[in-house]
């Protein structure tokens with residue numbers, strides 16, 4: 001069985017990994033680079049029970065367990081458990097460092113949101129690339145190129161087109177993150193939108209302990225921001241905030257921060273801890289999380305088209321939910337059913353996007 005997976009973000013890579021574990025041939029077609037988009041620029045924060053009480057609960061709990069299993073085997077994946085706090089601050093960059101901690105005296109941590117039993121993290125780029133290498137060890141491959149259409153015979157898909165080239169397959173999975181919207185021109189698929197976020201990665205050495213923070217910070221003269229702070233095992237610390245509704249560029253390689261957004265984020269970070277005011281910046285970047293109309297992912301067979309599957313729209317939980325999505329999609333393709341119930345994520349629950357609107361964008 002040969003499966004072409006369109007998109008080399010964490011979702012496409014996880015699908016290829018679990019297919020390869022079952023002996024299927026998985027080819028990941030990626031236009032820019034493995035983990036070049038959100039899957040390399042996200043927080044990489046994982047939580048066992050933060051999706052409890054909703055349709056994502058079983059997927060998230062299975063995925064948290066799979067991350068724990070995969071952690072030691074994914075080279076460079078940066079998996080570790082951490083404690084997670086919530087709090088607030090007035091954003092003053094002039095405030096000094098607490099004597100009893102690493103944050104600013106202008107920040108108050110007043111809630112413990114997670115323990116090492118319930119919260120963990122990965123390095124998103126390292127995890128995605130490391131998982132792809134494990135898949136390659138089992139026979140999967142990466143095919144650089146841009147998917148431009150599908151090979152179809154009647155109501156069955158038989159592969160993908162990469163410009164003038166054809167790549168035949170028994171099944172095709174659309175996992176192009178927010179760019180999955182382009183596949184609505186080829187298949188009856190609901191809309192997927194891109195919601196932009198900004199982040200800075202600082203080199204902080206051992207100055208920041210393994211404590212994730214979810215904060216509310218009043219920007220000076222501005223609105224309330226909700227920064228998230230994730231110190232990583234490699235001695236860097238990731239800080240993200242500032243969502244925007246800037247349009248998704250057609251080319252994933254063309255994503256850039258909005259004008260002024262990185263300066264705003266740097267000021268917010270300096271108000272969280274004086275460490276960020278002087279630490280070297282490793283990366284200052286933006287990316288788009290894929291979102292759907294009802295906030296739930298699209299995972300499953302495309303209705304009415306044999307051999308076509310979709311896995312996207314994971315919004316703020318794509319890094320967390322990638323392993324269970326990969327496992328479930330591999331089971332769907334190879335066995336016709338998955339252990340985790342995918343009914344809440346059925347693509348047919350939402351109306352198909354009208355491809356005529358793509359041309360108008």
Ligand SMILES: Cc1cc2nc3c(=O)[nH]c(=O)nc-3n(C[C@H](O)[C@H](O)[C@H](O)COP(=O)(O)OP(=O)(O)OC[C@H]3O[C@@H](n4cnc5c(N)ncnc54)[C@H](O)[C@@H]3O)c2cc1C
Nearest residue numbers: 007009011031039042043044045147177197317318319320
């Ligand atoms: C600021 C921010 C912080 C986040 N933090 C977290 C977090 O802490 N924890 C968490 O669980 N999630 C987090 N997320 C969400 C997570 O990053 C995403 O849900 C996840 O990365 C989506 O993965 P994906 O594989 O669906 O898409 P992407 O990572 O966008 O990958 C899609 C891939 O498809 C490729 N592609 C596009 N078009 C084509 C084409 N025509 N042909 C071939 N390839 C194509 C692109 O180049 C890209 O590599 C965060 C997101 C953002 C924006």
